[in-house]
Amino acid sequence: YPLELLEKRFGIMGNQLYYHAHGIDLSEIGAPLMQGQISYGKSQILLRDYTKKEDIKVVLLEICEEVARRARTHNKVGRTISLGIGYSKDEFGGGFHRSKTIDLPTNITMDIYRYCLILFDKFYTGKTVRSISVTLSNIEDDVNQQLSLFEKDNEKRRKLGFVMDGIRNKYGYKAILRAVSYTPGGTALHRAGLTGGHKS
Numbered sequence: 001y002p003l004e005l006l007e008k009r010f011g012i013m014g015n016q017l018y019y020h021a022h023g024i025d026l027s028e029i030g031a032p033l034m035q036g037q038i039s040y041g042k043s044q045i046l047l048r049d050y051t052k053k054e055d056i057k058v059v060l061l062e063i064c065e066e067v068a069r070r071a072r073t074h075n076k077v078g079r080t081i082s083l084g085i086g087y088s089k090d091e092f093g094g095g096f097h098r099s100k101t102i103d104l105p106t107n108i109t110m111d112i113y114r115y116c117l118i119l120f121d122k123f124y125t126g127k128t129v130r131s132i133s134v135t136l137s138n139i140e141d142d143v144n145q146q147l148s149l150f151e152k153d154n155e156k157r158r159k160l161g162f163v164m165d166g167i168r169n170k171y172g173y174k175a176i177l178r179a180v181s182y183t184p185g186g187t188a189l190h191r192a193g194l195t196g197g198h199k200s
Contacts, residue, residue, distance in 0.1 A: 001018070003015065003018045006018050008094065009092060009093070009094045010093065010094050011086075011094050011095040011096045011097060014094070038076075038137075038139055039078070039135050039136060039137035039139060040067050040070040040071045040074075040076070040078065040135070040136045040137075040139070041067060041082075041133060041134060041135030041136065041137075042063050042066045042067050042070070042133065042134060043063075043084065043131065043132070043133030043134075044059065044063055044131065044132055044133070044187070045086075045130065045131045046059065046129065046130055046131060046132070046187070047187060049088045049090065049128045049129070049130055050128065050129045050130070050185065051128050051129075052185070053124075054185065055183075055184065055185025056120075056124075056129050056132070056185070057117065057120070057185075058180045058181070058183055058185035058186050059132055059185060059186070059187055060083075060113065060116055060117070060120065060132055060134070061109075061113050061178065061180060062178075062180075062181060062186065062187060062188045063132055063133075063134045064109050064110075064112040064113040064116060064134055065109045065178070065188075067112060067134050067135070067136050068107050068108060068109040068112055068136070068161060069109075069161070069164075069165050069168075071107040071136055071139075071142075072107045072142070072161055072165055073165065075141060075142045075143075076107065076139050076140065076141060076142055077105035077106055077107045077139070077140055077141075077142045078105055078106065078107070078136035078137055078138050078139050078140070079101050079102055079103075079104075079105045079137075079138035079140070080099055080100070080101045080102075080135075080136070080137045080138035081099065081100050081101075081102065081112055081115045081116060081119075081134070081135070081136060082097065082098070082099040082100075082133075082134065082135040082136075082137065083097070083098055083099075083116045083119040083120060083132075083133070083134055084096070084097040084131075084132065084133035084134075084135075085097075085120070085123075085124060085129055085131070085132060086129070086130055086131035086132070086133075087127045087128060087129060087130065088127070088128040088129065088130040089130070090128055091127045091128050094127075095129075095131070096123045096124075097133075098119045098122075098123050099119075099137075100115050100118065100119060101138060102115060105138070105139075105140050107136070107142060107161065108161055109161060112134065112136060116134055164176055
């Protein structure tokens with residue numbers, strides 16, 4: 001089956017299926033495992049099929065918020081941002097998984113979201129979406145961050161993230177939400193009432 005059609009239907013898994021069927025495994029054998037190499041991510045199977053770009057972007061922002069919070073909790077930043085989009089079974093599945101490595105590592109929600117939007121706008125084909133995942137990897141300690149000459153408010157936005165985390169830790173996740181979480185596309189309000197993904 002042609003590689004292009006497999007990738008179109010199954011995303012990254014289509015690529016692996018094609019090469020494995022031809023006896024090719026591109027994994028590096030014997031590659032040393034890097035100690036301390038971790039990542040922070042969140043994937044979410046949506047409560048319903050999402051067809052509107054604006055609604056998909058709302059959930060994407062909520063997921064980026066959670067990924068950034070997890071990184072900040074461990075005082076880490078990351079250089080590689082990955083976005084995965086899974087299409088609905090009505091679209092015969094498939095989707096895509098793409099990454100972008102940036103120069104300055106971050107744990108700022110809006111930075112992660114901005115790069116996810118770049119990936120989304122480039123690779124999204126307009127199909128019905130049923131799952132979204134975001135991962136922050138290529139992790140470093142959040143110390144001695146180099147300041148960008150082009151983003152003067154970086155430190156302010158970084159501190160704002162920690163303040164929001166503190167409020168949520170003290171008063172619960174619903175204590176402070178972005179306005180988009182109250183729109184029809186938002187899921188954070190509903191998910192705040194779940195424990196381990198289920199009604200408590």
